[in-house]
Amino acid sequence: MADIVDGKNEAPGRRPNFPREFKRQLVEQTFEPGASVSLVARRNDINTNLLFRWRRQYLQGVFGAPHPAHVQQQSEVDVAPFLPVSVVAETETSMSMREAVSENVCEIEFDRARLRIRGNVSPDMLRLLVRELSR
Structure with a gap:
């Protein structure tokens, strides 16, 4: 039983x-x-x-x-939303962004927030952060 x-x-x-x-x-x-x-x-x-x-x-x-x-x-x-992307001319700021890439940094700017991530981040975590910050 x-x-x-x-x-x-x-x-x-x-x-x-x-x-x-x-x-x-x-x-x-x-x-x-x-x-x-x-x-x-x-x-x-x-x-x-x-x-x-x-x-x-x-x-x-x-x-x-x-x-x-x-x-x-x-x-x-x-459903992952599409985010607007702007392509801008290279400036001094772009140089610092290039340095950030070599440090394994991802930076995303929203209307009311800027998200900067260092190191390895799982795609699921990144998707969650982008979804929450784009609301």
């Missing part, structure tokens, strides 16, 4: 079988403002990749109709 431990049905030597409602609750937590999929997974002792799979299934309606705001929020993440 299977035992229920921490919201999952477990049988000795078998993978845990998580109830649909448990999966839905965890996925919905990941859509809360400021939520981190990896932190939600860690708090519930599950693999982050599994929770990402559940998020895809949730958006496909596998766990019942997804909340409309979650679908819209995910579609905004999936």
Whole structure:
């Protein structure tokens, strides 16, 4: 007979079988403002990749109709906006920018902010920063 431990049905030597409602609750937590999929997974002792799979299934309606705001929020993440680009003549400022490139620096100027990033930054983190600053 299977035992229920921490919201999952477990049988000795078998993978845990998580109830649909448990999966839905965890996925919905990941859509809360400021939520981190990896932190939600860690708090519930599950693999982050599994929770990402559940998020895809949730958006496909596998766990019942997804909340409309979650679908819209995910579609905004999936579509990267185009940013305006200006090509300007080389000046003294451009020289300092060339030096910055050799230091592995990326600088993006917005209407109300300037983002300067040094070192290696993941594409996902850069996408998040650009999206938030362009609002």
